[in-house]
Amino acid sequence: MITINEITIEISGREIIYGYSEQIPAGSITVIVGPNGSGKSTLLAAIAGSIVPIKGTITIDDVHPALTSAMQLSKIRAMAVQNQFYSLGFTVRQVIEMAGPADEIMQALELSAIADRHVTTLSGGESARVAIAQAVAQNTPVLLLDEPLAAQDIQSRRRIIDLLQGLAEKGVTVVVVAHQEEKDLEWADKIIKDLL
Amino acid sequence: MKRYLPAFTLLLLVVATLGSLAIGATHIDAFWKELFNPGHNAILWQIRFPRVIAALLVGAALAVAGLMAQGACNNALAEPSIVGTSAGASLATVIAILFGIVQVGSLGAIAFGVVGAIAATALTFKLASVRSGLSSFALIIVGIAVTATLSAIVGISTTMVTRADARSISFWNFGSLSLITTDNLLGIFITAVIGIALAYSIAPDLDRLSLGDATAFHLGVDVAKVRKLALVALSIAAGGAVSTVGTIAFLGLAAPHIARFIYGPSHRFLVIQSSIIGALLLVIADTLARTIAQPNELPIGLVTSLIGAPILIALVALRNTTWKTP
Numbered sequence: 361m362i363t364i365n366e367i368t369i370e371i372s373g374r375e376i377i378y379g380y381s382e383q384i385p386a387g388s389i390t391v392i393v394g395p396n397g398s399g400k401s402t403l404l405a406a407i408a409g410s411i412v413p414i415k416g417t418i419t420i421d422d423v424h425p426a427l428t429s430a431m432q433l434s435k436i437r438a439m440a441v442q443n444q445f446y447s448l449g450f451t452v453r454q455v456i457e458m459a460g461p462a463d464e465i466m467q468a469l470e471l472s473a474i475a476d477r478h479v480t481t482l483s484g485g486e487s488a489r490v491a492i493a494q495a496v497a498q499n500t501p502v503l504l505l506d507e508p509l510a511a512q513d514i515q516s517r518r519r520i521i522d523l524l525q526g527l528a529e530k531g532v533t534v535v536v537v538a539h540q541e542e543k544d545l546e547w548a549d550k551i552i553k554d555l556l
Numbered sequence: 557m558k559r560y561l562p563a564f565t566l567l568l569l570v571v572a573t574l575g576s577l578a579i580g581a582t583h584i585d586a587f588w589k590e591l592f593n594p595g596h597n598a599i600l601w602q603i604r605f606p607r608v609i610a611a612l613l614v615g616a617a618l619a620v621a622g623l624m625a626q627g628a629c630n631n632a633l634a635e636p637s638i639v640g641t642s643a644g645a646s647l648a649t650v651i652a653i654l655f656g657i658v659q660v661g662s663l664g665a666i667a668f669g670v671v672g673a674i675a676a677t678a679l680t681f682k683l684a685s686v687r688s689g690l691s692s693f694a695l696i697i698v699g700i701a702v703t704a705t706l707s708a709i710v711g712i713s714t715t716m717v718t719r720a721d722a723r724s725i726s727f728w729n730f731g732s733l734s735l736i737t738t739d740n741l742l743g744i745f746i747t748a749v750i751g752i753a754l755a756y757s758i759a760p761d762l763d764r765l766s767l768g769d770a771t772a773f774h775l776g777v778d779v780a781k782v783r784k785l786a787l788v789a790l791s792i793a794a795g796g797a798v799s800t801v802g803t804i805a806f807l808g809l810a811a812p813h814i815a816r817f818i819y820g821p822s823h824r825f826l827v828i829q830s831s832i833i834g835a836l837l838l839v840i841a842d843t844l845a846r847t848i849a850q851p852n853e854l855p856i857g858l859v860t861s862l863i864g865a866p867i868l869i870a871l872v873a874l875r876n877t878t879w880k881t882p
Contacts, residue, residue, distance in 0.1 A: 405770075408774060409773075410770055410773055410774070429778065430773050430776050430777055430778045430779070431776045431778070433776070434774065434775055434776030435776075437774075438774060439770075439774045441768070441770050441771055441774075444767070444768070444771060445768060445880075446766075446767065446880065447630060447632075447766055447879060447880050447881065448763075448766040448816075448821035448878070448879060448880075449816075449820065449821055449878045449879070449880075450763070450766075450820070450821050450822070454822070455767070458763060458764055458767075458775060459775055480878075480879075480880040491771075494771075494775075495774070498774075498775070
């Protein structure tokens with residue numbers, strides 16, 4: 361269970377989220393939707409511990425991300441950022457293995473065929489799938505994904521959604537930022553909107 | 557073929573080292589016999605041996621310093637003579653010499669060099685991130701400005717106070733191995749080993765740091781700590797080298813890139829392979845610097861650039877996917 365309690369987040373002096381509370385149930389898929397600039401990615405980064413609220417608290421079970429070391433946090437939550445950029449020519453397999461075993465997740469996301477390609481040569485959609493695969497390979501109870509379905513074709517979308525549903529059934533708490541219309545989110549267990 | 561490359565590079569290094577010991581202004585009779593008779597031939601053991609060992613150590617140290625600068629900044633252009641490290645080491649050493657505290661090549665001079673290197677590198681990073689997070693653009697611009705300022709002070713100091721023991725502006729700008737003695741080797745050995753060992757220990761985290769600060773953090777990397785450790789490794793390795801032999805630019809930029817082109821981006825492997833390539837380049841450059849224009853000796857930094865630059869250009873032309881910029 362992720363508990364968000366009255367958080368206020370400011371970035372560069374601008375208030376992004378104000379006095380916001382929410383509970384995200386364990387072992388389910390929660391999707392955060394909303395217009396550009398509504399603070400979706402900021403909320404996800406705050407749950408991940410990379411942004412610290414100026415007021416209020418966030419807890420993953422009884423862990424405060426803002427007060428926990430990077431190493432400890434990496435065992436609790438994984439996150440794929442939006443527009444992951446790769447500067448060095450590691451292979452797809454090497455990048456995923458920085459987080460954990462790669463074979464199973466590469467198969468699930470149809471990355472096995474490009475396992476030995478340099479990540480610097482991938483398309484936007486492929487890069488995003490590698491970032492998702494890396495986060496899943498980290499094998500944590502909480503999985504945070506920022507816009508995982510953007511830049512994906514229909515088949516890849518289906519594959520990613522199937523993967524997330526499988527993980528949620530196994531007890532993983534999945535939180536996703538998405539741009540979809542609400543009617544296209546039948547795969548979500550919970551939808552968060554109206555962050556502002 | 558590729559699996560034999562590390563062994564081939566190592567073999568090249570051994571051949572270049574032996575060649576460098578054998579070739580010079582004075583011909584050594586019965587070279588192989590003298591090589592297995594330590595201390596017997598004065599030219600070989602008191603002049604060439606310390607110089608060749610210094611070239612190996614400094615080459616390896618500067619290459620790893622460059623690798624740390626590039627890894628910590630996630631920037632392909634970073635190297636000790638661009639982010640202020642070398643100029644900081646030069647200035648601190650020159651000041652300490654002019655005040656009569658230390659002599660070039662002593663452990664004291666190296667200590668001043670390392671402290672100056674750390675201070676100048678930290679200053680570059682501090683100034684580059686004053687307004688917001690560390691950007692590649694700010695880092696390189698500020699690094700060049702810090703280097704220019706500190707190098708100018710070194711130049712003015714050595715010109716105003718002309719003293720042989722403070723070395724010349726050419727020494728601090730282009731480097732020289734001509735005054736190396738056996739006594740100087742201990743200091744550069746210690747700093748090279750510490751710098752390289754520290755670099756090796758943080759190498760896996762630098763792989764993750766290449767994915768960006770946010771992703772590295774998500775993967776469990778304490779980004780600020782790793783970056784600081786990389787800068788300390790950079791400063792120790794480069795500070796020790798620069799305070800003893802002056803600034804040899806370009807090697808720290810070229811050696812890690814050449815290693816990356818050949819062996820890929822994994823930092824554990826790169827720490828070792830960059831060291832070997834850096835040592836190889838500097839030994840070859842030093843042999844050429846002291847032989848091709850006899851009796852004159854060419855500044856080593858210029859020869860290093862002349863050798864390293866075409867190799868780097870050729871590799872970029874052949875294969876351009878090792879480092880992508882946004």
